[in-house]
Amino acid sequence: MEPSDIDIPALLKRLHLATIARVLPEHEERAAQVGLTHREFLALLLAEEVAHRGGTRITKQTRAARFPYLKTFEEFDFVFQSSLKRQQFGPYLGPEFITEGRNLILSGRPGRGKTHLAIALAYRAIQNGFEARFVSASALIDELCAASRTGTLRETTAGYVHPHVLVIDEVGYLQHADAAANVLYGVIDQRCLKRRPLVFTTNKRLREWGDVLHDPQLAEALLDRVLERGQHIALGGPSWRTRHVPAQDLESSSDRSGNPENQATPS
Numbered sequence: 001m002e003p004s005d006i007d008i009p010a011l012l013k014r015l016h017l018a019t020i021a022r023v024l025p026e027h028e029e030r031a032a033q034v035g036l037t038h039r040e041f042l043a044l045l046l047a048e049e050v051a052h053r054g055g056t057r058i059t060k061q062t063r064a065a066r067f068p069y070l071k072t073f074e075e076f077d078f079v080f081q082s083s084l085k086r087q088q089f090g091p092y093l094g095p096e097f098i099t100e101g102r103n104l105i106l107s108g109r110p111g112r113g114k115t116h117l118a119i120a121l122a123y124r125a126i127q128n129g130f131e132a133r134f135v136s137a138s139a140l141i142d143e144l145c146a147a148s149r150t151g152t153l154r155e156t157t158a159g160y161v162h163p164h165v166l167v168i169d170e171v172g173y174l175q176h177a178d179a180a181a182n183v184l185y186g187v188i189d190q191r192c193l194k195r196r197p198l199v200f201t202t203n204k205r206l207r208e209w210g211d212v213l214h215d216p217q218l219a220e221a222l223l224d225r226v227l228e229r230g231q232h233i234a235l236g237g238p239s240w241r242t243r244h245v246p247a248q249d250l251e252s253s254s255d256r257s258g259n260p261e262n263q264a265t266p267s
Helices: 007-014 018-034 038-065 087-092 116-127 137-150 154-163 180-194 208-210 216-228
Strands: 103-108 132-136 165-171 198-200 230-235
Touching: 007 018, 007 116, 018 038, 018 208, 038 116, 038 132, 087 116, 087 230, 103 116, 103 216, 116 132, 116 137, 116 198, 132 137, 132 198, 137 154, 137 165, 180 216, 216 230
Parallel strands: 103 198, 103 230, 132 165, 165 198
Antiparallel strands: none
16 A cells, blocks of 8 residues: 555544644644655644643543632732742642642631632642542541441442542531541541542641541541651641731731741651
C-alpha cells in the first residue's frame, strides 16, 4: 500500500487520537512552512495529544472531587494572612504529599483561609496526577451514620478510603451526630493504614475534638493516627471576609480557635 492511499483520519479515530486528528491539518501546513523534520512534526502532534488528555483528566478529576468552589495555592494571599509562610506548605505541593502519606490539620476562626488552602492542596494533587475528594465533616458523618443503619457502612467507608487525598472540611462547625467518632474512625484508620493523606479544617482546638465528636478517647486515638505522619497548622490574623470592616466595629480579633500563633507539629 502506498502512503498516499492510507486513510490517516480513520487510523487516528481507531487509535482514539482525537486531538491529533483535529490539529493535523493546521500542523501539516505549519510543518511545510517552517520545514519541520519528521521527528519534530511527530513530537508536536504527540505533545498536543498528551496536553489535551492531561487537561481533560484534570477537568474530570476536579469535577469528581466535588469542591464547593475552586481555589489554587497561587491565589492565596500570604501577605494578608501573615501568620503563615508559603514555605510551610512545600511538603504538600509535590507528589511526595501523596507518596509519603502526609496529613494536615488546618485550624482557625472563620475567614482565615482554611478551606481555600485545603482545596488548593487537593487541586494541586490532581494536577500532579492523583485523585481527590472534598466533603464537609457533617455531610460525611451523616452519610456514614445512615450507612451504618442500613448495613452499608463498609461500602460507604470504602468510597472515602479510595481517593488519594480526602479533605474533611469544617470539623466542629455544626453539631455532629452522637456516633461521629465511631464512624469517622473507620475512614481515618483505614486511610492512615494505607498512607492516604487527609486534610482537615476546623474552628476548634484539637483538645476540643473529644467533645465535638462525643468520644474523647476515640477522638484522641483519631488525632494520634492523623498526626503520626502529619502536622497541625493554626491560622491567626484577621478574617479575609470582613477585611473591609473597620477594626473598631468588630469584636476582639484575638484568635479563640486554638493557638494564637501559628504552630506546626512536625510529622
